[in-house]
Amino acid sequence: MDTAFSVQPVPGLSQLVADVQSRPQRDAHVIVFANEKGGVGKSTLAFHAAVALANAGAAVLAIDCDSRQRSLHMALENRRATKTCLGIALACPRSAVVDRAATAALFQEMGRLGTRCRFILIDAPGHDSPLARAAIAVADTLVTPVNPSFIDLAHLGRFNPATMALTATGPFGALVAGLQQERERQGIRPADWLLLKNRVRPHEARQQERVDQALAALASKLGARIGSGFAERVGYRELFAFGLTHPDLDRIPQLGAVKPREPQEVDRMLAELRLPPVGLPTPREQASRAWVQAQTRTAYLNALKDHVAPHGGLRARA
Numbered sequence: 001m002d003t004a005f006s007v008q009p010v011p012g013l014s015q016l017v018a019d020v021q022s023r024p025q026r027d028a029h030v031i032v033f034a035n036e037k038g039g040v041g042k043s044t045l046a047f048h049a050a051v052a053l054a055n056a057g058a059a060v061l062a063i064d065c066d067s068r069q070r071s072l073h074m075a076l077e078n079r080r081a082t083k084t085c086l087g088i089a090l091a092c093p094r095s096a097v098v099d100r101a102a103t104a105a106l107f108q109e110m111g112r113l114g115t116r117c118r119f120i121l122i123d124a125p126g127h128d129s130p131l132a133r134a135a136i137a138v139a140d141t142l143v144t145p146v147n148p149s150f151i152d153l154a155h156l157g158r159f160n161p162a163t164m165a166l167t168a169t170g171p172f173g174a175l176v177a178g179l180q181q182e183r184e185r186q187g188i189r190p191a192d193w194l195l196l197k198n199r200v201r202p203h204e205a206r207q208q209e210r211v212d213q214a215l216a217a218l219a220s221k222l223g224a225r226i227g228s229g230f231a232e233r234v235g236y237r238e239l240f241a242f243g244l245t246h247p248d249l250d251r252i253p254q255l256g257a258v259k260p261r262e263p264q265e266v267d268r269m270l271a272e273l274r275l276p277p278v279g280l281p282t283p284r285e286q287a288s289r290a291w292v293q294a295q296t297r298t299a300y301l302n303a304l305k306d307h308v309a310p311h312g313g314l315r316a317r318a
């Protein structure tokens with residue numbers, strides 16, 4: 001079976017990794033939710049993770065790279081509106097939308113709003129694009145939700161239907177595996193990659209076994225880990241218009257005691273991600289943060305100087 005498996009080469013990844021590496025380094029831990037299959041729950045999980053990390057006291061920036069749908073950004077705008085309307089203390093992650101399909105635009109938002117953040121969460125669009133690739137290339141942690149169906153899994157890998165042997169990478173599997181290999185080749189630590197089933201329905205136990213088997217094969221060949229995943233629950237979508245998650249309801253005294261309806265799947269995912277601690281940075285991290293801030297300030301000031309140079313001003317005084 002080993003000899004029959006192949007990773008399709010994806011051109012252009014060496015330049016992409018070198019480009020990302022040449023940008024100002026960031027201090028925050030970057031968690032990217034990506035799968036080029038649409039509708040698998042990237043925005044839903046990114047939103048719940050961003051809110052859970054903010055509720056735990058971390059400074060969080062959430063970047064939405066899907067400028068047409070803006071699901072994550074909208075949810076966080078709704079959250080700020082709820083906070084203002086009800087006058088309650090809701091932890092609100094900062095949020096931004098990247099609306100130019102360029103690596104530079106992504107780094108601009110990370111530099112502009114992310115320098116004092118502990119975590120930057122990026123919601124990638126549900127299709128392949130230069131921006132989606134840049135987001136994956138910048139990940140410290142990569143989360144790929146998959147719906148438990150072989151149509152969805154085909155984006156990661158191709159299986160022989162008779163033997164269930166994994167025969168080749170799918171387009172997304174090849175892209176991420178290629179980026180990981182390229183990072184290693186250029187001396188950069190590959191992203192910690194977690195595959196998560198989402199929208200699991202309990203009555204499909206037999207089919208789940210085949211999906212689990214397929215995921216295990218994918219994880220072992222592609223160098224990913226497998227998380228416990230999420231069940232299909234109305235709870236993950238019903239509070240979207242208010243930008244709330246179920247644990248937030250306890251912070252709204254007017255609602256009285258609310259029975260928790262969402263199990264601890266979000267907390268479990270965060271634990272499985274093995275993230276750096278939410279709390280204050282260590283002295284070593286503080287030193288690195290100061291350096292990152294100085295570097296970002298220089299890049300920002302240089303960009304500003306380029307803008308005002310034609311009119312004299314800053315450049316003349318610099």
Ligand SMILES: Nc1ncnc2c1ncn2[C@@H]1O[C@H](COP(=O)(O)OP(=O)(O)OP(=O)(O)O)[C@@H](O)[C@H]1O
Binds near residue numbers: 037039042198231237
């Ligand atoms: N665990 C879940 N239980 C119930 N509904 C869910 C769950 N996860 C996601 N959904 C719903 O599935 C749909 C798709 O989710 P979402 O928009 O988060 O996917 P996406 O991967 O971001 O999609 P796209 O690729 O279009 O950006 C939404 O209606 C969302 O509310």
Ligand SMILES: [Mg+2]
Binds near residue numbers: 042044071124
């Ligand atoms: Mg989305």
